[in-house]
Amino acid sequence: MKLDxxxxxxxxxxxxxxxERATLAQTQAFGPILSGESTLLFAPTGSGKTLAAFLxxxxxxxxxPVPDARARxxxxxxxxxxxxxVDVERNLRAPLVGITEAALRAGHPFHTPRIAVCSGDTPAK
Numbered sequence: 001m002k003l004d005x006x007x008x009x010x011x012x013x014x015x016x017x018x019x020e021r022a023t024l025a026q027t028q029a030f031g032p033i034l035s036g037e038s039t040l041l042f043a044p045t046g047s048g049k050t051l052a053a054f055l056x057x058x059x060x061x062x063x064x065p066v067p068d069a070r071a072r073x074x075x076x077x078x079x080x081x082x083x084x085x086v087d088v089e090r091n092l093r094a095p096l097v098g099i100t101e102a103a104l105r106a107g108h109p110f111h112t113p114r115i116a117v118c119s120g121d122t123p124a125k
Contacts, residue, residue: 003022004030004034007055011055013106014102033052058099063110085119089115089117096113
């Protein structure tokens with residue numbers, strides 16, 4: 001399965017080299033997400049929702065021009081649970097590393113994004 005041509009070549013190379021094909025949820029989500037539409041993705045656990053939601057964002061972070069310092073926070077993921085935020089961050093490391101490696105192999109210029117997980121935890125008192 002060929003990934004949508006709007007994704008940059010390293011992103012397509014990583015995805016196509018990693019997965020046999022996109023899931024149904026991903027196939028239905030990539031078009032609207034890449035078109036900048038608000039998208040609600042409702043699918044079972046393990047159907048690739050997180051990657052569907054974040055792949056376009058990762059592609060943009062790595063390959064779009066870096067904006068002015070006042071506009072640098074380009075993606076904000078708000079999680080209802082700290083453990084879920086940590087899990088999402090961990091799961092997104094593989095595509096970030098894989099797409100970066102594909103860009104290096106292809107000689108495709110990229111930017112290394114800064115990623116942070118912040119917690120609003122408050123003391124038990």
